[in-house]
Amino acid sequence: MAEQTPKWVYSFGGGHADGSAADKDRLGGKGAHLAEMSRIGLPVPPGFTIATDVCAAYYENGRKLPDALRPMVDEALVQMASFSGAQFGDVEHPLLVSVRSGARASMPGMMDTVLNLGLNDQTVEGLARRTDDRRFAYDTYRRFIQMYADVVLGVDHGLFEDILENYKALKGYELDPELQADDWIEIVARFKSLVEKELGLRFPQSLGDQLWGAIAAVFGSWQNARAIAYRRLHDIPDDWGTAVTVQTMVFGNKGDNSATGVVFTRNPSTGENELFGEFLLNAQGEDVVAGLRTPQPLTKQASAANGNGKLSLEEAMPEAFATLKQNCAALERHFRDLQDIEFTIEAGELFMLQTRTGKRSTQAALKIAVDMAGEGIITQEEAVMRIDPAQLDQLLHPTLDPNADMTVLAKGLPASPGAASGEIVFDADEAVHMKSQGHTVILARIETSPEDVQGMHAAAGILTTRGGMTSHAAVVARGMGRPCVAGVAAAHIDLERETLEAAGVVLRKGDIVTIDGSSGKIIKGRVSMRQPDLSPDFATLMEWADGLRRMDVRANADTPADARHARDFGAEGIGLCRTEHMFFQANRIVAMREMILAETKEARRAALAELLPEQRQDFIELFEIMKGLPVTIRLFDPPLHEFLPHEDDAIADVAEAMGVSIERLKRRVAVLSEFNPMLGQRGARLLVSYPEIVDMQARAIIEAAIETGKELHDRVRPEIMVPLVATKRELDIIKDRIAETARAVEKERETTVAFQVGSMVELPRACLVAGEIAESAEFFSFGTNDLTQTTFGLSRDDAGRFLGEYADKGIINHDPFMTLDAAVGELMQIGVERGRAVRPDLKIGICGEHGGDPETIGFCEKIGLSYVSCSPYRVPVARLAAAQAAVKNPAVTDR
Ligand code: ADP
Ligand code: MG
Ligand code: MG
Numbered sequence: 001m002a003e004q005t006p007k008w009v010y011s012f013g014g015g016h017a018d019g020s021a022a023d024k025d026r027l028g029g030k031g032a033h034l035a036e037m038s039r040i041g042l043p044v045p046p047g048f049t050i051a052t053d054v055c056a057a058y059y060e061n062g063r064k065l066p067d068a069l070r071p072m073v074d075e076a077l078v079q080m081a082s083f084s085g086a087q088f089g090d091v092e093h094p095l096l097v098s099v100r101s102g103a104r105a106s107m108p109g110m111m112d113t114v115l116n117l118g119l120n121d122q123t124v125e126g127l128a129r130r131t132d133d134r135r136f137a138y139d140t141y142r143r144f145i146q147m148y149a150d151v152v153l154g155v156d157h158g159l160f161e162d163i164l165e166n167y168k169a170l171k172g173y174e175l176d177p178e179l180q181a182d183d184w185i186e187i188v189a190r191f192k193s194l195v196e197k198e199l200g201l202r203f204p205q206s207l208g209d210q211l212w213g214a215i216a217a218v219f220g221s222w223q224n225a226r227a228i229a230y231r232r233l234h235d236i237p238d239d240w241g242t243a244v245t246v247q248t249m250v251f252g253n254k255g256d257n258s259a260t261g262v263v264f265t266r267n268p269s270t271g272e273n274e275l276f277g278e279f280l281l282n283a284q285g286e287d288v289v290a291g292l293r294t295p296q297p298l299t300k301q302a303s304a305a306n307g308n309g310k311l312s313l314e315e316a317m318p319e320a321f322a323t324l325k326q327n328c329a330a331l332e333r334h335f336r337d338l339q340d341i342e343f344t345i346e347a348g349e350l351f352m353l354q355t356r357t358g359k360r361s362t363q364a365a366l367k368i369a370v371d372m373a374g375e376g377i378i379t380q381e382e383a384v385m386r387i388d389p390a391q392l393d394q395l396l397h398p399t400l401d402p403n404a405d406m407t408v409l410a411k412g413l414p415a416s417p418g419a420a421s422g423e424i425v426f427d428a429d430e431a432v433h434m435k436s437q438g439h440t441v442i443l444a445r446i447e448t449s450p451e452d453v454q455g456m457h458a459a460a461g462i463l464t465t466r467g468g469m470t471s472h473a474a475v476v477a478r479g480m481g482r483p484c485v486a487g488v489a490a491a492h493i494d495l496e497r498e499t500l501e502a503a504g505v506v507l508r509k510g511d512i513v514t515i516d517g518s519s520g521k522i523i524k525g526r527v528s529m530r531q532p533d534l535s536p537d538f539a540t541l542m543e544w545a546d547g548l549r550r551m552d553v554r555a556n557a558d559t560p561a562d563a564r565h566a567r568d569f570g571a572e573g574i575g576l577c578r579t580e581h582m583f584f585q586a587n588r589i590v591a592m593r594e595m596i597l598a599e600t601k602e603a604r605r606a607a608l609a610e611l612l613p614e615q616r617q618d619f620i621e622l623f624e625i626m627k628g629l630p631v632t633i634r635l636f637d638p639p640l641h642e643f644l645p646h647e648d649d650a651i652a653d654v655a656e657a658m659g660v661s662i663e664r665l666k667r668r669v670a671v672l673s674e675f676n677p678m679l680g681q682r683g684a685r686l687l688v689s690y691p692e693i694v695d696m697q698a699r700a701i702i703e704a705a706i707e708t709g710k711e712l713h714d715r716v717r718p719e720i721m722v723p724l725v726a727t728k729r730e731l732d733i734i735k736d737r738i739a740e741t742a743r744a745v746e747k748e749r750e751t752t753v754a755f756q757v758g759s760m761v762e763l764p765r766a767c768l769v770a771g772e773i774a775e776s777a778e779f780f781s782f783g784t785n786d787l788t789q790t791t792f793g794l795s796r797d798d799a800g801r802f803l804g805e806y807a808d809k810g811i812i813n814h815d816p817f818m819t820l821d822a823a824v825g826e827l828m829q830i831g832v833e834r835g836r837a838v839r840p841d842l843k844i845g846i847c848g849e850h851g852g853d854p855e856t857i858g859f860c861e862k863i864g865l866s867y868v869s870c871s872p873y874r875v876p877v878a879r880l881a882a883a884q885a886a887v888k889n890p891a892v893t894d895r
Contacts, residue, residue, distance in 0.1 A: 008054050009072040011079050012038040013046020013248075021335070026051040028243035030102030033355050040334055042327055042352045046083040047097065047247030048076035050215065052104070055241030058219045065216055073215075073246075080248060089207050093130060094123035096140070096249040099214040101221055103242045106356055110230045111242055112151040112221040114214040115284060116144035116249055120205040124188075136254055138184035139176075143253075143284060145191045145203060148210065152217040155198045163190050175293070177282055211246070218244045250351040252344040253284050260285050260344045261313065263298060263324065265332045268340075268360040271367025271537075275299055275328060277341075279313050285342060285353070298324075320350045331355050336378050337386075338368050362391045363535070370537040373544075380544040381887060387541065389854040389881040393417055395538065396569075396873055397483065400516050401528040409502040409513075412463070412488030414520040415474035420461030420483045421514040421526045424507050426498045428455025432586075435459070442513050444500050446493050448473040450642050453584055456482060457559075461515045463522060465491050468800030469815060475785075475849060479556060481565065481873035483517030487800075491522060542570060542876060545883035550894060551860065552867035553878045554630070556847055558582065560621040565872035570879055573630035574622065575781065575869020576721075576847035579697060580638050582618050583611070589643065593658060596640045597668050601692060608696040615697065619704030619718075628715030632781060632847070632869075633701055634760065635734070636686065636693050637723040639677040644669050678786075678795060683724025683760070684734060691737050698741040705753045706745070718755045721781060725759045728772040735776055758843075762786035767831035774835040774842055781869070782828050784848030784856075788816050791824045817849060820856040829863045845869055854881035861885035864892055 010018040010027055017035035024032040031049030038044045050069065057066045077095075081087040086095035096118040101111035119127065119141045128137035150157040167187055173179055179187075195203045204210050221227060222242045231238060252260030261279025266272060278295035280287055287293060296310040297303045298321070303312035314321045324343060327350070331339045340358035344351050360368065369383035378386075397418030400406070422440035425431050428451065431443045435458035443459035445452060447466045456462050456476055461483040464473045468487055477484030491502035498509040505524055507513055514523040554575035555566030559582075563574060583592040588611060595607035622631055645654045646669065655665045674680035687694050698720065705716045720738055725731050735757045746752050759766070759773050762783030766773060770780070789796050796817055806812045816824065828846075835842050845867040850856040852870030857878055860868050862885075870878050886892070 005068045006051075006053065008051050008069055009048050009076045010035065010051065011046070011048040011076050012044065013080065013083050015039070015041050019049065024104050025240075026053065026243070028052060028102030028104055028245075029106055029356055030100060030354055031243045031245045034245060034247070034353075036334075037331070037352050037355060040330065042330065043350060044352050045248040045250050046080050047245055048073075048080070049102075050244040050246070052241040052243045055219050055222055055243070056239065058216070059223075059241075063216070063220065065212065065219070073211075076246075080246075084248060086248070088118060088211070089123075091122045091126040094118055094126050096127075097211070097246050098249055099211070099218055100245040100247065101218045101242045102245060103222070103236070104240050105234065105236050107227060107230050107234075107236070110221075110227040111224070112218050114144075114147050114151050114218070115286065116140050117148065117210050117214055118207055118249075119144050120207060120210075122205075123207070131254075133254070135179075135181035135184060136251070138181055138188055139179070139253055140251065142184055142188045142191055143286070145188065145195070147286070148214065149191070149195050149198075149203070151221070152210075152213045153195065153199060155195055159194055159198070160191055163187065163194060215244050215246070218242070247353075250344045250346045250353075251284070252280075252346065253282055254347050256282055257317070257348045258282055258344075258346050259313065259317065259320075260287070261295070261298065261342075263328060263341045263343065264358050265328045265339045265341070266358075266364070266368055266371075268338065268358050268364050271360065271364035271371070273371055274301070275325060276302070281316070285344065317345060317348065320345045320348060323350045327352060333377060336372070336382075338364075362388075362394050365391065366395070366537045366541060367535065370540050381548060383541060384545045384548060384880065384883050385887060387880060389857075389877045389884065392877050392880055393874070394518070395534065396532055396876060397481075397518070398529045398531050399518065400514070400521075400523075401530055404528045406514070406521075406527050407505075407524040408521050409505055409507075409524050410488050410490040410522045411520045412465075412485040412491075412522065413469055413474070414516075414518050415469055415471070415486035416462075416477040416482060416484035417518045418461075418481070418483035419514065419516040419518065419527070419529055421512060421529070422460045423510045424500060424513045425459075425509055426493065426495055426500075428452040428458075430509075431455035432458040442515060444493055444513075445473065446495070447471060448476065450584065450638070453581060454586070456480065461485075461517065463488060463491075463513075463515050465489065465493050468803065469818060471800060472797065477517070478849070478874075479871040480562070481871060483515055485515045485517055485520050485522060488520075488522055538876075542879055545880045546570070548883040548886050549879065550886040550892065551857075551865060551882045552845075553875055553882055554632075554845065554847075554867050554869040555872045555875050556851070556869050557622070557872060560618075560625055562872055563622050563625040566875060567625060569872055569875035571629075571872065571875045573632070573867070574626060575632050575845050575851070575867060577622060577631060577633045578637070579615070579618075579633060580636055582615060583643065588614055590658065592643050593654065595693075596643055596672070597658070597660065597665070604690070604692050608692055612696050612700055615700040616704045616707070619701055620708050623704060623708040623716045623718075624712065628712055628717065630717045630719055632719040632721050632758075632779075632845075633697075634721045634723050635697050637683050639672070639674060639680055639682040640686070641669065641672040641674065641677060644672065678789070684722050684726070684730040685724065687722065687734050688730055691734075694734055694737045695741050698738040699745055702742050702745040702753050702755065703749075705755065706749050706751055716753070718753070719779060720755060720757045721760055721779075722757070723760045723783070724762060724786065725773060725777075726763050726765045728769065728776055731757075731759050731773060731776045760786075760847075761828075761831050761835075762848075763790050764827055767827040768834075770831040770834040771838045774838040777835075777839075777842075779843040780831065780835055780845070782831065782844070782846040782848065782865075784820060784824060784828075784846055784850045785817065787827065787848070788821060788824050788850075791821070791827060792816060819853055820850045820859055825859050825863075832863050832865070843867075852878050854878075854884075857881040858885040858888070861889050861892055866894075 012035045017038040019035040021036035027049045088095045099114045124141045128134040146160040149155040263277030267276040300314045338358040342354040369386045373383040422442040442461045463485045500507045514527040552572045554573040555571035556576040557563040591610040598604035655662045756778040758779030759777035760783045843866045847869040851868040852874030
């Protein structure tokens with residue numbers, strides 16, 4: 001017994017269909033939507049779709065179609081004939097069809113289509129008689145020969161175009177519509193001899209051969225080079241396969257009452273609720289793609305705005321236009337999203353040939369989602385789910401004007417989004433100086449270090465010739481919201497001569513350069529920009545997102561400016577304030593260095609006392625800006641050597657400035673030098689050894705809380721965070737020290753301050769002993785940058801050398817410093833479980849770079865974090881991602 005063959009062929013037409021929109025996997029997007037359009041009563045030319053399984057069978061069979069398909073197709077052809085009376089092979093009433101490709105995911109233009117199939121030397125005459133239009137019949141025949149020969153027989157379509165062009169030149173015609181029936185008859189003859197010459201055989205006259213040849217060729221086009229490349233680019237699996245749709249032809253080339261066109265139900269670049277599209281009179285779909293004639297606008301309004309005098313469809317064919325408009329509205333309501341539609345008008349009658357979800361700009365996506373929710377087409381929750389958080393980032397930064405002329409000098413990594421123009425400078429101090437003089441500067445460095453941070457802040461953009469997506473420059477620039485292009489290997493910086501050379505152009509200090517941190521381009525001179533224009537829709541969508549969100553979103557902010565940005569973008573607190581950044585400022589680094597050089601506790605205390613008022617003032621400002629929202633302040637974290645000079649010249653300068661001998665400074669540098677500073681005496685380890693630092697910082701925080709504006713004072717909620725904790729005992733020692741200072745200050749000021757002491761969790765050990773640490777810690781914050789480094793045993797600053805190769809060789813899927821690694825996530829999960837087992841209401845956040853990554857935010861929701869914290873500019877992205885994560889994980893609740 002033969003196995004029962006599955007249903008392979010799905011008919012549609014006349015208000016019915018075997019399949020529906022739910023069958024995308026088997027019928028492809030095009031086939032499924034044709035079926036759906038037919039079901040809801042739209043005018044779709046009848047036809048049938050051969051399922052994607054047949055594509056798999058075709059390739060398994062060594063590029064042969066299974067025999068069982070034939071009877072199914074024959075039956076479907078008979079059914080098609082019942083709609084129009086036209087029959088495949090009937091000379092007097094010939095049925096013409098298109099044979100169309102269509103996969104589960106849209107792959108526009110990547111695979112093949114054959115139109116007007118069913119014509120041979122007899123049926124073309126039949127068509128001419130039946131339509132009483134020889135010109136039309138032979139125009140259609142020549143279109144078919146060219147397309148079939150190209151797609152199925154492999155004759156280059158350019159050869160046909162040459163024949164047509166030569167013929168028109170000879171006869172003095174300019175446009176195809178000028179050609180008459182005799183001209184097309186002559187061209188058909190020439191086309192057929194071309195095929196004979198090229199292939200040594202006649203153009204196929206058997207309609208059956210034509211049909212099966214075309215079906216096989218369209219299945220075959222799944223494996224053409226274009227389609228394969230497109231799939232790679234868009235992560236479409238090779239085994240999905242394409243479906244093939246055979247559909248009754250409708251003719252947009254039947255004279256001036258016929259047309260073909262494309263329409264979006266709304267404007268895909270602005271989101272405006274207006275039909276947007278183009279059409280060609282007396283043409284077939286392929287003519288629009290070929291771009292030989294300039295299409296006309298659809299609406300009267302568009303034609304008035306930029307139609308350069310061309311008549312709109314609305315004016316040329318008002319009835320067909322009105323039907324089109326109705327159908328567009330029906331499709332949008334039915335599919336509940338923007339539709340991108342193909343249509344043809346045959347002798348005044350409108351037919352719908354395709355509909356799919358329309359691609360759109362981020363700006364349009366936002367407007368369409370908000371408008372559709374307003375119109376009741378979708379819910380607010382659906383509107384929130386429709387916006388890609390990663391895309392939202394584009395809206396928050398200036399972008400290059402896409403129409404601007406530009407000389408691109410080189411390309412590097414798009415390390416931090418946004419574009420900026422300014423005078424190029426090669427030194428961080430110079431950047432600060434020029435900024436203070438009112439200049440806009442781009443800081444160009446070979447690579448950056450913590451000493452450059454002030455200069456990076458002063459610059460409008462940063463470029464480095466070395467380093468990767470997680471280099472110091474990239475990470476800091478993203479945190480600050482500065483555009484950054486990193487690792488521009490093709491550019492050469494000469495720091496001595498202060499020049500940048502690329503593509504044979506030399507830029508000197510002060511020359512204007514533009515960088516685009518979204519594409520990685522370095523451009524000579526100024527380029528016009530588009531400023532981010534946050535529409536009211538943005539605010540509306542964010543409000544809806546906030547209503548759905550469970551996790552809080554805080555920002556990492558070290559300065560009052562950062563904190564203000566954070567508030568503007570909707571941050572609900574500061575999740576990480578890195579106090580050491582405050583010490584790099586010019587006036588403070590001296591006191592800082594004195595503190596480091598001090599060899600006695602007293603000397604160290606004296607130097608710290610100088611820093612106290614400055615630090616207190618920093619915190620007062622932050623508390624005032626945050627108006628009672630939580631502010632997490634991390635105690636001093638980096639190894640001390642970062643504040644000391646290392647090159648001989650710099651050592652001499654600093655020694656002189658500080659009035660100490662070069663020898664003494666060198667000795668101190670040597671004492672503090674470590675083999676692996678990132679794994680050395682930093683964070684909690686440093687604070688245990690130098691408790692005076694804790695005293696000063698705790699005092700600055702508590703005093704600031706007391707001194708912050710009267711009305712706020714009771715609401716200020718400092719959260720003091722200890723970095724790089726590995727054991728409960730470390731935390732206890734530091735926590736006791738903080739408590740002691742707090743008691744002293746509270747006594748002096750005769751008041752109390754509600755503060756908490758918590759722990760960074762950024763070492764695998766801390767995750768494992770989270771239960772013990774939670775006995776002392778009042779909150780946790782995962783520092784996923786260090787946790788990633790220590791979990792992999794990998795230094796982020798050195799990873800750039802080989803992470804690229806690791807990605808190429810498939811050892812890693814993505815940069816673990818950008819998207820959280822699963823193993824790091826598992827450690828976090830252990831930390832959460834063990835911490836909350838001891839302290840059920842433990843507040844837990846994340847403050848690493850990952851805190852702004854949508855995928856990581858999804859994970860944080862799953863493991864029940866209380867909040868995420870990210871750079872101020874990522875806050876809207878995080879708010880949206882957190883809302884989407886909450887919708888996807890309804891079971892996760894607050895502790
Ligand atoms: P693609 O996926 O490349 O857009 P299509 O299968 O949609 O390929 O077809 C290409 C062009 O041919 C489109 O403009 C389409 O509207 C037109 N077309 C396809 N089938 C028919 C048909 N049955 N009648 C008229 N035009 C058709
Ligand atoms: Mg199409
Ligand atoms: Mg850390």
